[in-house]
Amino acid sequence: MTLAPAALLPLPVAIPLVVCATLLATAHLLPGRIPDILALIAALAVAALSAVIAVHAADGPLVYWFGGWEPRDGVHLGIGFSVDAASGWIAAFIGLLYALTFVFAWGFFDRTHGHFHILMLLFLAAMVGFCFTRDMFNLFVWFEVMSVAAFALTAYHLAESSLAGAINFTVVNSLAGFLMLGGIGLIYAQTGTLDFDGMAASIAQGGRSPVVAGAFCLVAAALMIKGSIVPFQFWLADAHAVAPSPVSVIFSGSMVSLGLFGLAKVSAVVFGGSDQVQGALPVLLIGLGSATALLGGWMALLQRHLKRMLAFSTISHAGIMLTGLGALSAGGTGGMLVYVVGHGLVKGALFMIAGILLATQASIDEIALRGLGRGIWPAGIAMGLAGLLLCGLPIGILDQGTRLVQGALSQQGHGIALAATAIGAALTGAAVLRAAGRIFLGLGPDPGDEAGAPSADEREKANRPLWLMLAPCCALLAVDVALPAGPIAHALPRAVSAFMHRPEAGMLAEGPGWLPWVSVAAALAGAGYGLFRKRLPAFVVRPVSATQSAPTRALEILHSGLIGDYAVWLAVGVAVIAAVLAMV
Amino acid sequence: MSPRIRVALLALSGLILLPCAASVIAGLPAFGSKIALYGERINAITPEARHVANMVSAINFDLRGLDTLGEEFMLLAAITGTVVLLRGHRGEGITGRAMRRPGRAVIPRSEATVLACRIAGPLTCLFGLYVVLHATVTPGGGFQGGVILASGTLLIYLGEGYSGWRDAIHSHWLDALEGGGALLFALCGLVPMLTGAAFMQNILPLGTLRDLFSGGLMLVENLGVAMAVTGGFTQLFLEFMEETREAEEPDEPGEESA
């Protein structure tokens, strides 16, 4: 038997599935630490295998047909996996993120007979399957497995707020699944196949068709719900803020960006031949992306619940990724793919810090925690670094992604979107830096009797030593900073052309070098303003307060937490997508 | 948002979506006029290629077996999640007393119920097994049969009462059944790879068309699904049922936050 690299493709999905079935079957026989160890090994195996696959896919996508059902006479009979270098590396990154999360959560979920690990491994397998598949319905299956595992993990704490957050999350994402399935039905009726390439060929021949546009509208809406794009973003803050910290790491680090990854793949590969869809995409993605970047950033700045702040910052960054996608160029998509990895590393680290604070200080409230972080200053350094990276400090892979996205935007003259990416990053960076300054340096006014945390019952088990929680967090930041920019920039054009099924473009343009510095400066200024407002002269403070109060109140009313409102916004979002498609 | 604004906004987006939906529907092939090429080809080649009569099973277990694998583990995720969330504060203990509604009379189980359940229970299980086994020839299959089998266990509850049910059904066995079934299915994918074939390639002898034992590997996969579904749904019933019991001590919210 020859071991072709393509034969490895099923393994990153199958290994976590086998491990979790075994864990469940033997749940009551296994001694305490075994689930931790097995889950860690499985995640590392997924990361390693995916990396090997990605390396082998550098020259061209690897294709694997399940059950040996290769296409016959041009008809795709079975399900295929098709892995290009970019998908492979994204899967490897996800495996690494899970491995570090398992370290972070070591012993955290002691009393559940490995049920936590079972859900997490299913989540992992579904994400890898989502990255690898080339079959539309298979994509839906992994999408749903991901959702179901996520729903259960969100409500893990069983507090009132986490149940409400989980219900909102479940209802909205279930609706996303139904929309996607409807879209798949339409596209299947139109093209007579479920394979990406088969559908793409049929769509390219078919010319303008309302069925194709309708299918795209439904599938894109579903993936944007997953990717928390305005006006579908509401569920995210509710869910991410209340999930256990290790789960939030995964949610923000990979689940959200994976929705956009799926959107990138589907719109480039499947709908690449539809002029109507390609014509609507720039308006749609850049418009919604800019709005998302700004709204997420602004809302992040308004939060004092640390995890909710990070959740809104994830929304903002999802918007930035979407604008990259909207450039419809190799640079934009490539930048977005790099950004997915960079953002996942940094945001994962930040959620780990939030988890550390929950475990060691038993609070997640920025005001209540003022100055309490001094004892765990290494976490403060990590948080400060992560905040700087988040707003665009020009080192590391997140910055590389940002500059590629901005390069693609400026090349195509999307000035407003370019400004939105810079401002969104600055706003989220300002929020994180302000919190870091307040918590770890004790800056800002003394809250006095205000210090009472809004939800005092929130805490997480403090049964782990600090270094065990801090090590994976630092590892994430180290990976972000240390990944070499040169080889990535070198390999990216080819990887993007394989990802988008397009001929290779030359070197990808990067945005103006001063723009990240502007973001950093603005973020520092914003954080400083938040902390030292009382010491600033009144003629600076008064106009700022006057202009920001009305929109702030409006935004807070919009984020009502009511599932009925979210369902309405979902309908509005679908209508917006449909209207843009109809007008092209 | 007030309910009125909400409905107005919904109606507005409905108004925008209406013409779009109409044009999509008008663009679809007329109902009942034709089926897609993919389905046509499967109907044409599968009976010969896999010796099975039931095309839906052939798709579920062979052509698109990976989907079913994902679906199976989706069920596993949901049931694991249910167990985690329902047991969160309750723990795994078994409590004897049922919750009583004040003012509602407690009627003892009649003998007719007991007799009916004792007759219907085995018959239901038999029917479930029949549906499971005939996956490749009739519209049956592991999922449908598994659900019937699981509901058969509910008849024990109806006939023998809660404690009788809890004595007969053990949560650990259900975990093992569910995990074991899912594992069997996943191994059906991996074992063919050891022989050099593709993941989930049907390498077993295929049998003859219309025979109970046709379809090769599909039969094993079907068995795995049946096990997982039976175990999973019974587990689901068990956990929901336990919710009707009275807690021994009052809940302490936030007591076990991890």
Place this chain on the structure above:
Amino acid sequence: MSVLPYAVAAWLFGIGLYGIATSRNFIHLVGCLGVCQSATYVLLLGLGYRWGSIAPIFYDHPPGTPAVDPVMQALVLTDIVVGATLTALLLVLTVQAYKRGGSLDPEKLRPMRAGDKPGQSRGSSQVSDGGRQAS
């Protein structure tokens, strides 16, 4: 009436969404979600149907008899499993939410919000100004 099944599917989704938007009871809401999901069943089965065809089971009829699309039926089977899992999970969440909050009304059970707790709104206005400088 060649468009009726598709129109029914669209109607079901719309009415289900209306139910979710206006629901005042979580169990009702779970039911509405089920209505939305039936829209996908109707759509998929409608798309896979062909007049004068048999079910795709070649037991009583020889292989080669015109049959409806088996792929759609397999997809719907998966869809049904999705529905079962979602309903189970949502009902669990509802049970637990009822135990914690004592209400089944979505308007009464709210995720963490600014302004719910004392000190929250003041705290947030105090720290909310960075955006001006950033832009």
